[in-house]
Amino acid sequence: MVTDVPAQEAREAASLRIRHVSKEFDSPHGGATPGGLALDDVSLSIAAGELVSIVGPSGCGKSTLLRMIAGLVGPSAGELSIGNEPITGPNAERGLVFQDPSLFPWLTVRRNIETGPRARGVLRENREAVDEFMRLVGLEAFANSFPHHLSGGMAQRVALARALINHPKVLLLDEPLGALDAFTRMRMQDEVLRLWRAHGTTMVFVTHDIDEAIYMSDRIVIMTQRPGKIEQIIPVELERPRDRSSQDFLRLRGDILETLHFAGQPLGGNKG
Amino acid sequence: MNVGSKEMEMVSPVAAAPPRANQTPTTTIRTSDAMKSRPQTLLMIPVAAAIGLAVHYCIPKSEPVLPTNYYPTFLRLMFCLGVIGAVGQMISLRLRRWMRQMCPLLGVAVFAAAMWELITTCLGLLPLPYFPGPEAVLAALASDRALLFDSTWHSLFLLLSGYLIGVAFALITGVTIGWFPHARYWGMPLLKVVGPIPATAWIPLAMVIAPSALFSAVGLVALAVWFPVTMLTASGISNTRTSYLDVARTLGASPLYLIFRVAIPAALPNIFIGLFMGLGTSFLTLVVAETVGVKSGLGWYVSWAQGWAEYGKVYGALVIMAAFFSTIMTVLFALRDHVLVWQKGVIKW
Numbered sequence: 094m095v096t097d098v099p100a101q102e103a104r105e106a107a108s109l110r111i112r113h114v115s116k117e118f119d120s121p122h123g124g125a126t127p128g129g130l131a132l133d134d135v136s137l138s139i140a141a142g143e144l145v146s147i148v149g150p151s152g153c154g155k156s157t158l159l160r161m162i163a164g165l166v167g168p169s170a171g172e173l174s175i176g177n178e179p180i181t182g183p184n185a186e187r188g189l190v191f192q193d194p195s196l197f198p199w200l201t202v203r204r205n206i207e208t209g210p211r212a213r214g215v216l217r218e219n220r221e222a223v224d225e226f227m228r229l230v231g232l233e234a235f236a237n238s239f240p241h242h243l244s245g246g247m248a249q250r251v252a253l254a255r256a257l258i259n260h261p262k263v264l265l266l267d268e269p270l271g272a273l274d275a276f277t278r279m280r281m282q283d284e285v286l287r288l289w290r291a292h293g294t295t296m297v298f299v300t301h302d303i304d305e306a307i308y309m310s311d312r313i314v315i316m317t318q319r320p321g322k323i324e325q326i327i328p329v330e331l332e333r334p335r336d337r338s339s340q341d342f343l344r345l346r347g348d349i350l351e352t353l354h355f356a357g358q359p360l361g362g363n364k365g
Numbered sequence: 366m367n368v369g370s371k372e373m374e375m376v377s378p379v380a381a382a383p384p385r386a387n388q389t390p391t392t393t394i395r396t397s398d399a400m401k402s403r404p405q406t407l408l409m410i411p412v413a414a415a416i417g418l419a420v421h422y423c424i425p426k427s428e429p430v431l432p433t434n435y436y437p438t439f440l441r442l443m444f445c446l447g448v449i450g451a452v453g454q455m456i457s458l459r460l461r462r463w464m465r466q467m468c469p470l471l472g473v474a475v476f477a478a479a480m481w482e483l484i485t486t487c488l489g490l491l492p493l494p495y496f497p498g499p500e501a502v503l504a505a506l507a508s509d510r511a512l513l514f515d516s517t518w519h520s521l522f523l524l525l526s527g528y529l530i531g532v533a534f535a536l537i538t539g540v541t542i543g544w545f546p547h548a549r550y551w552g553m554p555l556l557k558v559v560g561p562i563p564a565t566a567w568i569p570l571a572m573v574i575a576p577s578a579l580f581s582a583v584g585l586v587a588l589a590v591w592f593p594v595t596m597l598t599a600s601g602i603s604n605t606r607t608s609y610l611d612v613a614r615t616l617g618a619s620p621l622y623l624i625f626r627v628a629i630p631a632a633l634p635n636i637f638i639g640l641f642m643g644l645g646t647s648f649l650t651l652v653v654a655e656t657v658g659v660k661s662g663l664g665w666y667v668s669w670a671q672g673w674a675e676y677g678k679v680y681g682a683l684v685i686m687a688a689f690f691s692t693i694m695t696v697l698f699a700l701r702d703h704v705l706v707w708q709k710g711v712i713k714w
Contacts, residue, residue, distance in 0.1 A: 163615050185617030195608040199630045199707045209616040212626070239707045252612075259616060 109139040109162065109263055109295060114171035116157050130320035131157050134171070137314060137323065139297065141262070144289055146298040146310040148349070154321025155299040159265045162297060163189045175262060185213055188256030192268040194248040196240040202251050203227065203236040209259040219258070226254040229288070246277040250284065257288060263295045271301060278302075282309055286333070303349050307342060308335050315352050325352050406465060407454065409472025410447030414440045417479035420487065427489035428498070435503035436482070443475050494674045501677035502684070505670075509678055513666065513685055520662040520689065523579070524651050527586025531643065535591045536636070539598025543632070544624055549603070556595060564589035564650045568657060582654035589650035590643035597639030601632025634708065637701045644697060648690050663689065 116132040132154040139145050147155045160166045161173060164183040173180040175187075196205050206226055210219040227233050230250040240248055249269055256264055269285070270278045286309060289296055300306050306313045313327045327349065331341055417440040450468075454461040478499050484490045486498035506513065542552040564585045575581030605628045613627045629636075655664030663686050670678035 160611075163611070165611055165614065183611075183614035185615070187615060189612060189615040191608055191612070193608060195606070195612050197609060197627070197630070199633070199705075208613065208618075212613065212616050212618040212622050239709075241707075255612075255616070261615075265615075 108141050108176060109137075109297070110174050111135060111137045111139075111158075111162070112172050112174075114158075114161065114168045114173060116154065116161065116166070117169040132161075132168075133320035133322050135321065135323055136171075137326075139263075139295060141295055142293045143311050144286075144296045144298065144309060145312045145314060146300055146306040147314045147316060148300055148303060148306050148353075149316030149321070149324075150318050150353070151301075152319050152321075153316040154319070155316060156267055158321070159189070159267050159297060159299055162263065163187050163265055165189075185209060185259045186262045188259055188261035188264045190249070190252050190256050190264070190266045190269045192271045194240070194245075194252040196243075196248055196251055196255070198240050201237045201239055202232055202243070205240065205251055206255050206258055208255055213259070222258055226258045229291070230254045230284070244277075245273050246281055249273065249281060253285065253288060257292060257294065260292070261294060263297065266296060266298045268299055268301060270305065278305070283334075285309065303346055303353075304337060307331075307345050307349070308337060313349065315349065327352075406468050407451040408447075409468045410450070410475060411444050413472045413475035413479065414444035414447060417475055417482070418444070420479050420483050424483065424487045426486050428486050428493060430486070431500050431504055433500065433504045433507070435507055436478075436498075436500040439499075439503060440475070440478075443471075447472075494676050497677045497680070502680045505675065505677035505681040506684065509681065513663075513682065516661060516663045516666040516682070517685055517689055519659075520651060520655065520664070523582055523655070523659065523662060524586060524647060524693070527583045527651070528590050528644070528647050530583065531587030531590030531647070532594055532640065534587065535594030535639070535643070536598060538591070539595040539636075539639075540602055540624065540629065542595065543599035543602025544628060549599070553599070556592070556599070560592035560596065564592075564646065565653045568654070572658065578658040578660070582651075582659045585654050586647045586650050589646040593642035593646065594636065594639035597635045597642070598632060601635030602628045604635075605631040634705060637705065640697060640701075641694075644694065652686075 114132060114135045115130065117130050135154075135158060137145075147158065149155055157166065161168055162180065164180050164187065180187075196202075197208070200208070203223065207216055207219075207223050210216040210223070224233075227236060230253060232247065232251060232254070235243065235247065240251070243251065252269070266285070270281050273281060282305060285296075285298075288294075298306070298310060307329055310329055313329060315324045315327065316322065317324045327345070329345065331339075331345075336342060418437060421437050421440065447468075450460065450464050454464045482498050482500075485496055486500065538552065538556075541548045542556065543549070567585060567588060568581075571581035571585055572578075575584060609627050609631055610623055613623055618627065651662070652664035652667075655662035656668045659665060663682055667679055667682045667686075670676070670682065
């Protein structure tokens with residue numbers, strides 16, 4: 094693998110670099126969102142094909158960072174690039190999936206999935222790919238249903254298929270499983286991992302759920318409260334499929350909770 | 366549906382207003398399908414028609430009687446149809462459902478006609494010529510049918526051309542104002558200040574600048590439609606959920622794609638509210654424009670008949686108008702049901 098030069102170059106070309114990025118928002122009078130510094134000097138490199146999750150308390154700028162990678166907002170300082178190309182705006186190279194599936198309610202499941210190829214004017218060449226992705230997420234039976242007939246998990250699978258059909262270099266997931274119940278969520282984690290392995294897409298995964306982060310990612314980026322900074326980057330070197338109740342898993346979980354100051358204080362201080 | 370802006374809140378009662386006649390909750394249909402229709406329901410139309418005939422033939426008339434026989438013929442027809450329906454519903458399930466739905470409504474309508482004849486022609490409680498009996502109205506409809514048909518045709522032409530022109534302009538301005546911040550800055554104040562002026566108030570100006578009465582009438586109807594449709598389109602477009610636009614952008618959508626394939630479909634429920642409001646104002650403007658300017662159409666017919674104190678014809682024309690306008694409304698409902706089929710189950714129509 095190490096000597097495989099073309100593959101090495103391909104990986105380089107698809108790698109995501111975030112260099113000294115800050116984001117400052119104007120403070121609107123009486124606005125709901127407080128202004129000021131949302132992200133402060135964030136630097137991060139993500140290799141092609143890597144699955145990195147970002148955890149941190151609300152308001153640490155995780156979503157802002159993701160929207161910047163998508164190109165939907167620009168940084169106040171610093172730069173973001175894919176390979177050697179700076180990110181200047183949104184395009185089909187970087188797919189985005191929200192917690193709310195945001196399926197277009199006026200389109201059927203199939204037409205939702207077709208959106209990417211249709212928007213890029215390559216639908217005719219991709220008819221078979223649409224079929225394949227419908228199969229991949231197990232929704233052939235719902236091809237002609239409208240989104241409001243779907244359950245939360247099914248809708249999110251459609252959203253994943255809709256993003257993946259463009260074969261993005263990077264897939265950005267903003268708490269994609271946050272609104273699902275615990276069992277659906279665990280099933281969907283495996284689903285996302287399966288899609289990740291099948292396509293080798295780089296994934297950046299924002300989550301509130303530490304178990305989810307450990308279960309899924311290669312590395313976990315822990316961010317701190319406003320202004321958002323990277324506190325620590327923890328590599329997860331557990332063998333996949335991971336056992337959610339193994340010793341190593343739980344130890345890692347303890348470490349992360351400690352970093353986030355949620356480890357719990359000993360009562361009365363009579364311990365150690 | 367996107368109920369975000371003030372404009373939306375202002376008009377939302379209108380959106381919920383017209384319920385469809387055939388929308389009985391499914392549960393009641395299912396439970397009552399098992400049962401037979403109750404006889405009193407089925408007998409409502411024949412009984413009402415029989416009462417009408419009794420009033421017509423047995424109660425002495427205090428007002429002059431017309432030589433024609435349209436009204437009793439109508440009652441006999443209703444009687445026969447009521448009986449045929451009552452028999453037919455034993456065979457056809459669809460007819461049974463329809464009869465159960467319509468019998469009370471039609472029965473009461475026929476009964477109301479009977480009461481109308483009782484208090485006008487029979488008892489003479491209301492002054493002539495303003496309140497003629499049902500026979501006079503039916504006779505007017507029958508004798509003036511050629512002119513009424515011609516008037517309806519003219520009204521239809523005027524209404525449709527004005528409405529379609531108005532909607533076309535309104536969609537262009539609405540989308541422009543809703544999508545482009547600059548257009549919004551300059552267009553919105555203009556819309557808010559000039560828009561609420563009733564189209565009919567422009568009649569003096571329209572008469573001066575339009576080359577003919579027909580042009581001015583079409584222009585007025587178009588103006589009447591333009592304001593609500595523009596307003597609702599603009600608010601629908603500008604309230605498109607950001608996540609739809611964000612997702613579309615990351616899927617590779619061009620600005621044109623964002624407008625035509627994301628913002629406009631997302632705004633369609635709003636646009637339809639505007640279309641319904643615009644239809645209402647266009648009916649009003651149509652009738653006024655025909656009354657004062659164009660010398661044809663149903664509005665003109667009404668004022669012309671009134672000038673001759675032929676109130677039977679006035680009411681006849683009103684009946685035609687009711688049928689005409691409600692048919693057009695129904696067509697728009699059908700169009701909405703077709704276009705917004707994806708909303709089925711999301712909101713109650």
